[in-house]
Amino acid sequence: GAVVSQHPSRVICKSGTSVKIECRSLDFQATTMFWYRQFPKQSLMLMATSNEGSKATYEQGVEKDKFLINHASLTLSTLTVTSAHPEDSSFYICSAKIAGGRQETQYFGPGTRLLVL
Amino acid sequence: AQTVTQSQPEMSVQEAETVTLSCTYDTSENNYYLFWYKQPPSRQMILVIRQEAYKQQNATENRFSVNFQKAAKSFSLKISDSQLGDTAMYFCAFMKHDMRFGAGTRLTVKP
Numbered sequence: 236g237a238v239v240s241q242h243p244s245r246v247i248c249k250s251g252t253s254v255k256i257e258c259r260s261l262d263f264q265a266t267t268m269f270w271y272r273q274f275p276k277q278s279l280m281l282m283a284t285s286n287e288g289s290k291a292t293y294e295q296g297v298e299k300d301k302f303l304i305n306h307a308s309l310t311l312s313t314l315t316v317t318s319a320h321p322e323d324s325s326f327y328i329c330s331a332k333i334a335g336g337r338q339e340t341q342y343f344g345p346g347t348r349l350l351v352l
Numbered sequence: 353a354q355t356v357t358q359s360q361p362e363m364s365v366q367e368a369e370t371v372t373l374s375c376t377y378d379t380s381e382n383n384y385y386l387f388w389y390k391q392p393p394s395r396q397m398i399l400v401i402r403q404e405a406y407k408q409q410n411a412t413e414n415r416f417s418v419n420f421q422k423a424a425k426s427f428s429l430k431i432s433d434s435q436l437g438d439t440a441m442y443f444c445a446f447m448k449h450d451m452r453f454g455a456g457t458r459l460t461v462k463p
Contacts, residue, residue, distance in 0.1 A: 269450060278454065278455050278456050280453075281450055281451070284449075326395060339404075339447060340385075340399070340402060341447070343389075343397035345394075345395070345396050346395050
C-alpha cells in the first residue's frame with residue numbers, strides 16, 4: 236500500500252514552454268503533498284507544500300508564478316513549470332502524507348526528470 | 353527553521369561488516385519524527401527506518417538500527433552485515449510539519 240505515482244517519468248522540452256508534472260496517491264487519500272527538487276549529486280530541497288483545496292505554500296526563493304501547484308483532489312497534485320529554462324532542468328519528486336493517518340510518514344513518488352533545451 | 357547535517361559525504365564498508373552513518377539536527381521542537389531514506393541509482397526514495405522523538409527506544413529494522421540521542425540531537429544509522437545492495441545515497445530527514453533532508457552520505461559496499 237501507500238503508492239505514489241508521478242507522470243511523466245522523463246520529459247524533454249524546449250526553452251520557453253510549460254511542462255506539467257502529475258503526482259497521484261494511488262491507494263490512499265492525501266490532504267497534503269510536497270514537491271521537492273533535486274539537482275545532480277545534491278539533496279532534496281523542499282519547493283512547496285500543497286494542501287487540497289487551498290493555495291500552496293512555497294519555500295523562500297521558490298517563484299510561485301513559475302512553479303504553479305494545483306491540488307484539486309485528495310489524490311492528485313500537479314506542478315507546472317511555466318516558461319521553462321535550462322536552469323530548471325532537474326529531478327522533481329513529490330511526496331504525500333496519508334489523510335488522517337496516525338503515523339507521520341511521507342510516501343515518495345519515483346520522480347520526474349526534466350530537461351530543458 | 354530546522355536543519356539537518358550529515359558530515360560524511362562518502363563512506364565505504366566491506367561486505368558483511370558494520371558501518372555507521374552520522375546525522376545531527378537542530379530544532380526547538382519537542383515532538384517530531386526522524387527518518388533515514390535510501391536513494392539507489394533509480395532515485396526512488398526508500399524508507400529505511402523511522403523514529404518518533406517521544407520514544408526513547410531506538411528503532412530497529414532487521415539489519416538497520418539507529419542511535420537516537422535526543423538531548424544531543426543526534427540520529428545515527430547503523431547497518432550491520434552490509435550487503436552489496438546497500439550501496440546507495442542515504443539521507444537523514446527531520447519532519448515536524450514537512451520533511452527536511454540532510455546533504456546525504458554516499459555509501460559504497462565493497463565485495
